[in-house]
Amino acid sequence: MVAPVRDHESQHDAIDDLPLVTRSARVTDVTRMDRDRRAEATAAVARWLEDRGVADEYGPVEGADDCRRLSARLGRDGRPALARRVATLAERFERSGPMLAAVRFRTEADVDFLAGQYVGVRYRGTSRAYSLASSPTEEELEICVRRVPDGRLSPRLCTDLAVGDELTIRGPYGELVLQDPSPRDAVFLATGTGVAPFKSMIDYLFETGLDEHAGTRRDVWLFLGAAWEDDLPYREAFRELHRTRENFHFVPCLTREPVLSEWDGETDYVQHALLKHTDRTAVTAGLGEHCERWLREPPRSGVDARIDPANAEVYACGINAMVHDLVRTAERLGIPESRIESEGFG
Ligand SMILES: Cc1cc2nc3c(=O)[nH]c(=O)nc-3n(C[C@H](O)[C@H](O)[C@H](O)COP(=O)(O)OP(=O)(O)OC[C@H]3O[C@@H](n4cnc5c(N)ncnc54)[C@H](O)[C@@H]3O)c2cc1C
Numbered sequence: 001m002v003a004p005v006r007d008h009e010s011q012h013d014a015i016d017d018l019p020l021v022t023r024s025a026r027v028t029d030v031t032r033m034d035r036d037r038r039a040e041a042t043a044a045v046a047r048w049l050e051d052r053g054v055a056d057e058y059g060p061v062e063g064a065d066d067c068r069r070l071s072a073r074l075g076r077d078g079r080p081a082l083a084r085r086v087a088t089l090a091e092r093f094e095r096s097g098p099m100l101a102a103v104r105f106r107t108e109a110d111v112d113f114l115a116g117q118y119v120g121v122r123y124r125g126t127s128r129a130y131s132l133a134s135s136p137t138e139e140e141l142e143i144c145v146r147r148v149p150d151g152r153l154s155p156r157l158c159t160d161l162a163v164g165d166e167l168t169i170r171g172p173y174g175e176l177v178l179q180d181p182s183p184r185d186a187v188f189l190a191t192g193t194g195v196a197p198f199k200s201m202i203d204y205l206f207e208t209g210l211d212e213h214a215g216t217r218r219d220v221w222l223f224l225g226a227a228w229e230d231d232l233p234y235r236e237a238f239r240e241l242h243r244t245r246e247n248f249h250f251v252p253c254l255t256r257e258p259v260l261s262e263w264d265g266e267t268d269y270v271q272h273a274l275l276k277h278t279d280r281t282a283v284t285a286g287l288g289e290h291c292e293r294w295l296r297e298p299p300r301s302g303v304d305a306r307i308d309p310a311n312a313e314v315y316a317c318g319i320n321a322m323v324h325d326l327v328r329t330a331e332r333l334g335i336p337e338s339r340i341e342s343e344g345f346g
Pocket residue numbers: 008009011012118128129130131132143144145146147148150151152153154155174193194196197319343344345346
């Protein structure tokens with residue numbers, strides 16, 4: 001039996017019916033979170049060609065079209081592995097505008113919300129749902145927005161929005177919230193901006209001492225998946241927490257990053273990284289060969305701690321299809337539905 005993933009796609013239309021918090025929230029900061037890595041991509045291709053002594057033959061690469069042409073030629077010339085790497089970089093060349101932005105704003109009246117909830121944000125006539133990434137203890141509110149190419153609102157929030165602009169905020173809303181305090185380990189599983197509600201929850205947990213229960217310290221895990229390193233929202237904040245809190249384990253899972261840098265951390269999907277960090281001696285259910293292979297696989301994160309499914313509660317958030325996979329994996333590990341909270345972004 002698969003736990004239902006709360007699908008909020010239909011909530012878009014309902015956003016304008018949510019309670020009005022404030023007509024005028026004022027933007028106080030907009031920070032681009034990803035980087036322009038076109039120069040890095042150009043240098044990487046030049047290096048690969050030079051290393052193979054074929055730089056003169058294949059010439060310089062200056063954009064996505066060059067990348068695609070070069071990839072096709074390399075494929076025809078019997079260099080399929082290099083052709084694939086070059087093709088992957090085409091996407092990086094195409095990214096110019098901000099793809100990921102953190103937006104802070106101040107509302108007229110205080111907003112009472114629970115860590116993990118979302119609000120309706122209206123800007124220039126369009127409303128969408130965004131999870132609050134700030135902790136309820138903070139004075140200002142923050143959301144983090146991933147640009148959906150050709151989307152109606154997210155490109156404008158990433159590119160046009162400026163300090164001093166006004167937003168209309170409705171809500172707060174949503175049931176993806178922390179479970180009652182317990183000694184269980186908290187395992188957060190997210191892809192991309194699905195981490196926004198968890199940023200709020202994790203900050204809140206540590207600020208208020210909820211990472212301890214009746215004298216027992218709980219482990220708090222964050223598995224965060226993305227293609228590239230700079231697609232990880234709040235990566236520096238999570239790394240800092242990982243450095244300073246013994247019981248916080250941050251496991252970024254980057255599927256494409258090794259193409260562009262010396263990344264030697266996890267490159268697998270989040271659900272596979274979860275299995276790699278599970279104490280396999282504590283898994284009683286038969287998982288099937290596919291999952292058991294991942295249980296046997298040694299992690300590359302450098303984290304020595306392991307997850308005991310009998311003592312864990314799980315939170316999953318991101319694009320619907322990915323959240324389904326995450327929830328299914330948690331259930332196969334024997335974690336009951338009552339200890340799994342999830343939300344899909346559509
Ligand atoms: C409860 C909830 C919380 C959310 N929290 C966040 C958040 O914290 N940060 C965030 O960036 N987004 C979040 N979203 C998604 C957000 O509400 C918008 O759907 C998203 O910003 C796209 O809006 P748009 O107007 O730019 O695109 P639209 O014009 O609405 O959509 C264009 C197309 O893109 C598809 N699409 C929609 N969202 C995505 C996506 N995320 N990835 C790929 N394709 C998509 C749509 O199905 C549609 O076909 C959340 C959604 C829900 C329901």
